[in-house]
Amino acid sequence: MATTRAILVDITKCIGCRSCEQACKQIHGFPMDTEAKLSPTALTIVEERGDRFVRRMCMHCQEPACASACLVGALKKTAAGPVTYDGSKCIGCRYCLVACPFSVPRYEWTKLVPYVTKCDMCAGRQAKGQAPACVEACPVQASIVGNRDDILEEAERRILNDSKYVKHIYGSEEAGGTSVFFISDVPFEKLGFAAAPKQAMPLLTASALGDGPTVILVGGALLSGLYWITQRRALVALAEAREKSIKERN
Amino acid sequence: MSAKSTTATGTSATRFPRISFWRTVVAIIFAAGLYSMYARFALGFKLATNLTDPQPWGLWVGLGTLCGVGLSAGGFAIAAAVYLLGLDRYRPILRTSVLISFLGYCTVCVGMLYELGIPWRIWHPIVMWNRHSVLFEVSWCVMLYTTVLALEFSPSLVEKLPWVRVRELYLRWHHSILIALVLAGTLLSSMHQSFLGGLYLITKGRLDPLWYSPYLTTMFYLSAIPAGLAVTIMAIYLCVRSLNARVDMNILSDVSRVIAPLLAIYGVFRVVDLINRDATQYLWMWREATGLFWLEIALLVVVPLVLLNLKKVRENPMYLYWTCAVIVMGFMTNRLNVSITALQTSSAAYYVPKWTEFAASLATITAAAVAFRYAVIYLDILPKNPPRERWLVPSAPAQA
Numbered sequence: 001m002a003t004t005r006a007i008l009v010d011i012t013k014c015i016g017c018r019s020c021e022q023a024c025k026q027i028h029g030f031p032m033d034t035e036a037k038l039s040p041t042a043l044t045i046v047e048e049r050g051d052r053f054v055r056r057m058c059m060h061c062q063e064p065a066c067a068s069a070c071l072v073g074a075l076k077k078t079a080a081g082p083v084t085y086d087g088s089k090c091i092g093c094r095y096c097l098v099a100c101p102f103s104v105p106r107y108e109w110t111k112l113v114p115y116v117t118k119c120d121m122c123a124g125r126q127a128k129g130q131a132p133a134c135v136e137a138c139p140v141q142a143s144i145v146g147n148r149d150d151i152l153e154e155a156e157r158r159i160l161n162d163s164k165y166v167k168h169i170y171g172s173e174e175a176g177g178t179s180v181f182f183i184s185d186v187p188f189e190k191l192g193f194a195a196a197p198k199q200a201m202p203l204l205t206a207s208a209l210g211d212g213p214t215v216i217l218v219g220g221a222l223l224s225g226l227y228w229i230t231q232r233r234a235l236v237a238l239a240e241a242r243e244k245s246i247k248e249r250n
Numbered sequence: 251m252s253a254k255s256t257t258a259t260g261t262s263a264t265r266f267p268r269i270s271f272w273r274t275v276v277a278i279i280f281a282a283g284l285y286s287m288y289a290r291f292a293l294g295f296k297l298a299t300n301l302t303d304p305q306p307w308g309l310w311v312g313l314g315t316l317c318g319v320g321l322s323a324g325g326f327a328i329a330a331a332v333y334l335l336g337l338d339r340y341r342p343i344l345r346t347s348v349l350i351s352f353l354g355y356c357t358v359c360v361g362m363l364y365e366l367g368i369p370w371r372i373w374h375p376i377v378m379w380n381r382h383s384v385l386f387e388v389s390w391c392v393m394l395y396t397t398v399l400a401l402e403f404s405p406s407l408v409e410k411l412p413w414v415r416v417r418e419l420y421l422r423w424h425h426s427i428l429i430a431l432v433l434a435g436t437l438l439s440s441m442h443q444s445f446l447g448g449l450y451l452i453t454k455g456r457l458d459p460l461w462y463s464p465y466l467t468t469m470f471y472l473s474a475i476p477a478g479l480a481v482t483i484m485a486i487y488l489c490v491r492s493l494n495a496r497v498d499m500n501i502l503s504d505v506s507r508v509i510a511p512l513l514a515i516y517g518v519f520r521v522v523d524l525i526n527r528d529a530t531q532y533l534w535m536w537r538e539a540t541g542l543f544w545l546e547i548a549l550l551v552v553v554p555l556v557l558l559n560l561k562k563v564r565e566n567p568m569y570l571y572w573t574c575a576v577i578v579m580g581f582m583t584n585r586l587n588v589s590i591t592a593l594q595t596s597s598a599a600y601y602v603p604k605w606t607e608f609a610a611s612l613a614t615i616t617a618a619a620v621a622f623r624y625a626v627i628y629l630d631i632l633p634k635n636p637p638r639e640r641w642l643v644p645s646a647p648a649q650a
C-alpha cells in the first residue's frame with residue numbers, strides 16, 4: 001500500500017511547545033486547557049519525561065486490535081492509513097479500550113450518551129490533501145507526515161546516520177506495525193512507551209475464532225453420535241425387556 | 251394455582267419471623283438497586299460507577315457477565331447428560347438446572363443494558379457484523395442461547411395454561427424439536443463459555459502471566475461446568491430445605507462425584523499450562539496478584555477436592571452445599587481476577603467498584619433468586635412433598 005499515510009515523531013526534535021496539542025483541540029473545538037493525559041477532549045498530548053517531551057496519540061496500527069475487537073465494526077483501518085471511528089454504530093461496550101495495546105481510546109464517562117474518542121489522523125483533512133493539523137502546527141517539524149514507506153525510510157536514514165539515536169523505530173514492529181512512528185535518543189521504556197507484543201494483535205484472537213466452525217462441525221457430529229448411541233441403547237434395552245416378558249409369559 | 255399458593259403461605263406462616271427478615275433484606279436490596287438504576291441511566295457512568303479509561307470493564311462485566319454466564323453452565327451440562335448421554339438418573343433435577351440457566355442468562359441480558367454505554371443500540375450486532383471480534387461471537391451466543399433456554403424452559407409455563415388445545419399443540423411441537431434444542435444449546439453454551447475467556451486473549455502483555463494463556467478459552471470452559479453444577483446443587487438443597495421440594499439427595503452426591511474429577515482436570519490443566527509457558531516463577535513472588543492466584547486455586551480446586559474426597563461430605567447435603575459454596579466463590583475469584591485484578595498492575599489503575607455497582611448487580615441477582623423461588627413454588631419444577639393435612643387439596647401429582 002504505497003498510498004498509506006504515516007506520521008513520524010522525532011523525539012530529539014520536540015521542544016515541548018504543545019502546538020500540536022493546541023492545533024488538535026482547535027480543529028475539534030475542544031476547550032484549550034492543557035491536559036496531562038489523553039482524554040475525550042485531548043486526542044494528543046505532550047508528556048514531559050525527564051528532559052524529553054513525548055507526544056501521545058493513536059498509533060494507527062496496521063492491524064488494529066481495536067478494530068478487530070469492535071463487535072459492530074465501528075472502528076476501521078482505512079486504506080489511506082487512519083483508523084477511524086463511526087460513532088453511529090458504536091454501542092458503548094468499551095471492548096476497544098480493553099483491546100488497544102497502547103491504551104489510546106478514551107470514553108466519555110461523564111456523558112449520558114457516551115462515545116469513544118481517539119485521534120483519527122485527521123482522516124478528513126488528509127482526504128482533502130491537507131496535512132494533519134498537529135503536524136502542520138509543529139514549528140520544528142518534530143512530527144512529519146508522508147507515505148508510510150517514505151516515512152519509514154526517512155526514520156531509518158535518521159537513526160542510521162546519527163549515533164545518538166536508539167537503533168529502533170518504535171512502531172515498526174509493535175503490535176505488528178503501526179502508522180505512527182517514534183524515534184528517540186533515550187530508550188523507549190524510559191519514556192513510558194508500552195512494551196506491546198511484536199505481533200499483529202488480531203492474530204491472538206483469530207485462533208480462538210477460527211475454532212468456531214470446527215467446534216460446531218466436530219462437536220455437532222460428536223454429540224449427534226452420542227445421542228444416536230444413547231437412543232439405540234434405550235431401544236435395545238426396551239426390545240430385550242419385551243422379549244423377556246414374552247418368554248416369561250410363555 | 252390458587253391451591254398451590256395456599257400451600258406456600260401455609261408454610262411461610264409457620265415461620266413468619268425468618269421470612270419477614272429476608273423480605274426486609276430483599277426490599278433493601280431492591281431499593282438500593284432502584285437508586286443504582288436511576289444513577290446509571292439518569293446520571294451516567296461517571297456518577298454510577300468507578301470505571302475509568304484504564305479500567306473500562308469493572309464489576310458489571312466481571313461479576314454480571316463472566317460469573318453470570320459461567321455459573322449458568324449447569325443447564326447445558328445436565329441437559330446434555332440426560333438427553334445426549336441418556337443418564338436418566340439426573341432427570342429429576344433437569345428442570346431446576348435449566349431454570350437456573352435461563353434466569354442466569356436473563357440477568358446477563360439485563361446486566362448488558364447497564365453495561366453498554368448506549369444500551370438502546372443493543373441490537374446493533376444483529377445487523378452490523380464483525381466476524382473478527384470475539385465479542386461479536388459472544389453477543390450472538392448470548393442471544394441464541396437465551397432463546398434456546400427460553401424454549402427449553404417453556405413447557406413448565408405452557409403446561410399451566412388453561413387451554414388444552416394450545417397446551418397439547420405446543421408440547422407436541424416442543425417434543426419434536428427438543429433434541430435439536432439440546433444439541434444446539436450444548437454447542438452454543440460450550441462456545442459461549444470458551445469465548446468469554448477468548449475476550450482476554452487480546453490483552454497479551456497486560457494480563458498477569460499467572461492468568462494470560464493462549465488456552466484461556468479452554469480454561470474458562472473447563473471451570474464453568476463444575477461451577478455451574480455446584481450452583482445447581484446449592485439451589486436444589488435450598489429448595490428442599492425451605493420450599494418443601496422432594497428430591498432424592500443421592501442425586502446431589504452423584505453430581506458431586508462428577509464435579510470432583512472436573513475440578514481435578516481443571517487444576518492439572520492450569521498447572522501444565524503454567525509450566526508450559528514458563529510462568530512458574532510468578533507462583534512464589536511476593537505480590538498481591540500471586541496471593542489472589544493462590545486464593546483462587548485454594549477455593550476453586552484444592553479445598554473442594556479435599557472436601558469432596560470425604561465420604562461424610564459427599565453424603566451429607568448440608569456439607570455438600572457448603573462445599574459447593576466454596577467452589578462458587580473460587581470460581582468468582584477466578585473471573586474477577588481475570589477481568590479486574592490481573593489487569594491492574596499493567597494499567598496502573600486502582601479500581602474498587604462504587605456501591606451503586608454492587609447494588610445494581612446484587613439487585614439483579616436477587617431478582618433472579620426471587621423469580622426462581624416463585625417458579626419453584628408455582629410451577630412443576632421439582633416434585634414437592636404432599637402438603638400438610640389441613641392444606642391438602644386435590645391436585646395432579648407433580649412430575650419431574
Ligand code: SF4
Binds near residue numbers: 058059060118
Ligand atoms: S493504537 Fe490502539 S486505538 Fe490506535 S489503532 Fe492501534 S489499537 Fe486502535
Ligand code: SF4
Binds near residue numbers: 073074090095097
Ligand atoms: S465501544 Fe464502540 S467502538 Fe469500542 S468496541 Fe464497543 S462498539 Fe466498538
Ligand code: SF4
Binds near residue numbers: 044057118
Ligand atoms: S492527527 Fe488530527 S486528530 Fe490526530 S492528534 Fe493530530 S490533529 Fe489531532
